[in-house]
Amino acid sequence: MxxxxxxxxxxxxxxxxxxxxxxxxxxxxxxxxxxxxxxxxxxxxxxxxxxxxxxxxxxxxxxxxxxxxxxxxxxxxxxxxxxRPFALEAARSDRRQVMVAEREAIASAVSAMILPKEVLMLGGGSTTYHVARLLAARNRDITVITHDFASATALGTNPTIRVLFCAGRLHPGEGYLLGAQTLASINGYEANRAIVGATGVGARGIYDVDEEAGAVYAAMIQRAAEAIVVADHSKFDQLAVAMCSRWDAIDRLVTDRQPQGALAGALREAGTEVVVADA
CATH class of the missing domain: 1.10.10.10 (Winged helix-like DNA-binding domain superfamily/Winged helix DNA-binding domain)
Known part of the structure; x- marks a missing residue:
């Protein structure tokens, strides 16, 4: 033993x-x-x-x-x-349930930038919808050009806001219009500021999962004196199929967290201002 x-x-x-x-x-x-x-x-x-x-x-x-x-x-x-994997985007109804506090903070920061008598272009999406709601609650005597039904409805609750709605083909899942008619509508206007969201925010620029929606946002950026991108930190370092714009065409990124690494370096090099909203 x-x-x-x-x-x-x-x-x-x-x-x-x-x-x-x-x-x-x-x-x-x-x-x-x-x-x-x-x-x-x-x-x-x-x-x-x-x-x-x-x-x-x-x-x-x-x-x-x-x-x-x-x-x-x-x-x-x-x-x-x-x-890198390409970003995928959930249904809009699902996206509205996430990052609510962050998006509200971003929207509040954007609302504070807008002056009376300004003309805005507002892209579709979940974050820009929060911007529309805050504009309707806090801003007066502005004109907003949009292709998004939900944003137009929210803005319409404020009688001092003039809403111009673009023509185009309906994207049933997202509730906005796109296509050649939408681009023609946008190109017929000039604006003080364009406010657009993004599926992904990378070192080269901003991206969207839908190339036609991306073309709409690119047109808005080109037709405005100032371009503002609104995106929470979950979009950082994400790519998608369509590039909407490079950073050198974008004046401000309004977000909820300071970018880091290659993204931060690209923003500095392009001269894009980063506005961090406190959620």
Missing amino acids: DSEEPSAAKDNRLPRAAQQGQERDRLSKVVRHQRILAQLAAAPTLRASELAVALSVSGETIRRDLLELHELGLINRTYGGAS
Whole structure:
């Protein structure tokens, strides 16, 4: 019996040692994943071979890491590397239930910027709808050009606000108009300020999931003396299919959190003012 005890103790130690080794491996993988995501925040694409060198691991290990991150939806696996995933947008009715305090703070900050007699262009979306509601509650004697039914309805509750509604084709899920007629309507006006939202806010500019909606926002930015983007921090470092505008055409980003990293650098380089609203 005494001779068996060392063997039993040894057998008990082996699983613990193996478990400790597995824990070290898992920790190492977590660190690798964090570094991959951090590098993708600074650059839109990465090559697997360069990542393997930077992280001092084999090509097989980095390919396995990229596959796991892709399956988690954190990156897009590409031939030879990885890219940032494109942003997806929930239904508008669902979006209205999230980031409410942040969007209200953003809307309040925008409302405080608007002067009587100004002409505004207001894009569609959840955050811009909050802006419309605050404009209706706090501002007077302004003109607002919009293609969004919900925003037009909110603005219409204030009799001192003149609402001009664009023509176009209805997007039934979003409740706004788009297409050639909408663009023609916008191009027939001039405005003091354009206020638009975004699906994604990246180092290169702002993005939308719908290229036709993105064209509407781009036209508004071009027709206004000042362009304001309203977007909460959940949009930071997100890409979508259509780029609406680069930062050098945008005067202000009104948000709820200070941007960091590559996004912050791009805003500074473009001269875009960042206004952080306190939620």
